[in-house]
Amino acid sequence: MATGNYSAAPVFVSVGLTQQSEVLLPCFLLFLSIYMVTVMGNLGMILLVSVSPLLHTPMCYFLSALSFVDLCYSTVITPKMLVNFLGKKNLIFYSECMAQLFCFVFFVVAEGYLLTVIAYDRYVAICRPLFYNVIMSPVLVTFILGLLSALAHTSAMMKLSFCRAHIISHYFCDVLPLLNISCSNAHLNELLLFIIAGLNTLLPTLSYVFIFFSICCTQSSQGRSKAFGACSCHLMAVGIFFGSITPLKQLLSSNSLEQEKVFLIPMLNPLLYSLRSKVVKKALCK
Incomplete structure (x- = not known):
């Protein structure tokens, strides 16, 4: 088994x-359907x-x-995976x-912070x-944080050499599967992984805790019930999102059902947020 960097084995x-040939076609049809719903739902929301x-709010x-x-x-992720379902x-x-x-790192980190901004x-x-118009500001910072995280992970990964036949035990190029086939010292990459993932999980979590206690301290019971009602679908999306991307969960679980959550999130978000809004429904009818 040859070792070395990507110049020795660029593939x-x-x-x-899955490795079971009999389920490749059903998986292809399933994820193709999920991807089509994702594209139509999210692209439709952007256009609407x-x-x-x-x-315009x-x-x-x-x-x-x-x-x-x-x-x-x-x-x-999905188009390449769909091609792999049909290829040898x-x-x-x-x-x-x-x-x-x-x-992937760029958009998934941006997604986590966007969910936090929406909750706030x-x-x-x-x-x-x-104070609404005074407090709320553009969300450019979410994309900046995603860009910094992606640059840190990718630049550190490009310094590694890879071996073990270059076989990635995953359905796309994620941080942990690539570290598992590295022949180099990956301590820096592992440190970056837990620092970046820890911060990107801790900061939104603290924000949710602050929002929760702030709502509980609201004097108006009607305001509290309205706030918790508005946050119900959001908490569901956040739980699925952070439950599917936490590095520790990926380390402990190899169940593909857990991995499928990554594909369900983009499909569910338009349903959880957009179709639940009376304003969106009204605009869609017009």
């Missing part, structure tokens, strides 16, 4: 979701916000940005693998309506 082999004056702009991120990071060899070039890693937006709109 990785992805194990994929752009053309409807009723939806901060909340709807946040939902449009969320739909854009969902569309992008599902496109980073799940090959991916080194440059493609690094690009996929960069884009709802809290301010319901509990601090007089």
